[in-house]
Amino acid sequence: MFALKGHIVTPDEMIDGCVVVKDGRVHQVCAQAPDAVRVIDYGDDWIVPGFIDLHTHGIGPYEPVDEQGLAGMAYEAIRYGTTGLLPTGAAMSVDQYVQLGVSTAEAARKVKGRAARLLGVHLEGPFINPVSSGAMALSTRRPITLSEAAIYVERIGEMLKIVTFSPELENGLELIRFLTSHGVVASLGHSVAGGEQLHAFVKAGLAHVVHLFNAFMPSGEKEPGVLQAGLIEHILVEDALTCELICDLHHVAPEIIKIAARVLGPHRFIAVTDSLYGAGLEDGMYAFPNGAPYRISNGVARLCGGKWDGGLAGSVLTMNRAFANLVQRCAVDPIHAARYTSTNPARILKIAAETGSIAPGKKADLAVLNADFHCIATYLQGNLVYEKR
Template sequence: MYIKADAFIYPYDKKEGGYLEVRDGRFGEWLETLPAGEDFLDYTGYWIAPGLFDTHVHGYAGADVMDCKCESLEIMSEKLLSTGVTSFLPTALTADFETLDEVCRISVEAKDKVKGAKIQGLYFEGPYFTEKYKGAQNPSYMRNPSEEELDQWLASSQGLLTKMAIAPEREGTVEFITYAKEKGLVVALGHSDARYDEAKKAVEAGASVWVHAYNGMRGLNHREPGMVGAVYNLPNTYAELICDGYHVHPSACEILMEQKGYDHVALITDCMSAGGMQDGDYILGEFPVIVENGTARLKSNGSLAGSILKLKDGVKHVVEWDLADVVEAIRMASYVPAKTMGLEDTCGQIKSGHAADFIVLTPDLELKATFVDGEKVFDA
């Protein structure tokens, strides 16, 4: 089939008008004119963009990765379509070894069962963090990294575990990062009180992503640049960023984008199970959370506990805050996240031969429809 629209969003270009070919569930070429005798799907008045890729999402629509249930991942997969997401990394929290091992097994079972957004890997946000910046995670499980634990998780996940976050100041971190990279993992740094030099050593060992920049890390000081200074200054690294207006002030978002460039900022949600749900009481990991006024906060101390952000809204915020144009904003929520995982040749962009996972947007970035493998799977 061919799709007619007012614009098509490519990673570095917006093609005005024309037609996009979709054949056997994959993208073809963009054409200025429709071939004679061909039918087309008419989205005049709308824009076509690649499906979004959320590389850090704990739950949605009442489901949570830490439920350790295949059904929960199926719910997330289906309901995330309404947020413009067509690919995601189910994200686990800090927990004991056995629980995380079960997350690995369940994720393998779910990967081929899900019918909506595609599971492109598994992300462990922890458990090798520091207690000082625990956030909404249980410090009793935080510990030094273990190659033996990683080996078992990789076996249980059948290689689906592809991203792992650790704190650079933990004992044995450099050796662990080197080992993890040899195993093909993307290593992220966060929930950390590391000094600049400790973060730099971790990056030199192979770490390449910063966990939700600014949040859960030592701040910038002119005498000790800390983790935030490392985020700004170390090249060839990618910063996750939550653009809900609560986790990070828009001006701080702007500074980060200026420091890293649009090609090195990946918009994420860090969403928990209350995403898409009514305000009220929820659980994140093992902790009671209250959701109200657009935020999820721990009942115990009021700290932010993940978010209830929809990734499509993060994109819209960035444009409304005048931090990026539409092409740049969508790139930070699709192509760049894919690139952080080495998956840019699989998903995250409109490209001939790629799976036809895309979204239909109004010019003011409201979601009209979501397609996976060329089939409409969500209609607003």
């Protein structure tokens, strides 16, 4: 048994005190550690639940193209306080998507207990509306077929957690029902659906929305000038949906994040990175697995060439910076920021009973952040797996 001392972010309050850890789990949160318990004193540093990233295409010099890259992502993620992640594949062939799932399962076994948990996979595409494809290569998009979806469910198995697609496409409702019936989160993204269609999607089982405000059509006006509610507005007020936002302040402005946080409330907002290979590295030229180039400069990744030249390619965000941006730039209470970066993602993955918050009985998955929100230590089930030196 030992205790970590600092500014602790619990589900309900901020406590200057100690997290007592026993057998890899949070034993208690208290103002002062019990006598004879070893205390690791982090002074004025923050102790927050380890972050869970539902949407990442790469981090540092690693991307999810093979088992080695996936393991590298897991080790790199703990440097930023992330204790769980979903490697995300986009613009892939059927075999590549399947291999992502198979390789993630194998990498998860190899890094177990020593790096961030590879909690499953998130498939972004291939069933994407070409009108709102964003940075995704159109050559790899395909019409929705349940036969292809069945391949992923069967061959990836329990590692398949989220599938993002454009449900307004033909067979979209059927795909929502199919995924939901197999325990997979049906997620809307890259969509130009009408707001009125959303209710049918939700009724069929749609549960999640990726990178809200990005790769969505804006609302419009009709004569005599009345602003009409579009897809984004319908999403915001649909209580059944959780919503990802890329909190790098480049994809979504701080003021919009503030509005979204107020409308979505404490339980529907999920902060993600949507990060790319190169996140956390120096500025320079990088490339997607398919070879398409992008440039990272001053914390922003932009496409080079083609129809979307100069457009955002993804982010170079890390989860500790997402937490910092929420608190420092978007006036989000740290308690809610912890929910957005850990508790709510855990709930989507149905692991909130085990992790995602600092509460008695939960796994002691913890990140320690200094005053500048740099991660100085990461604990995975009570074990120190990263320490900044």
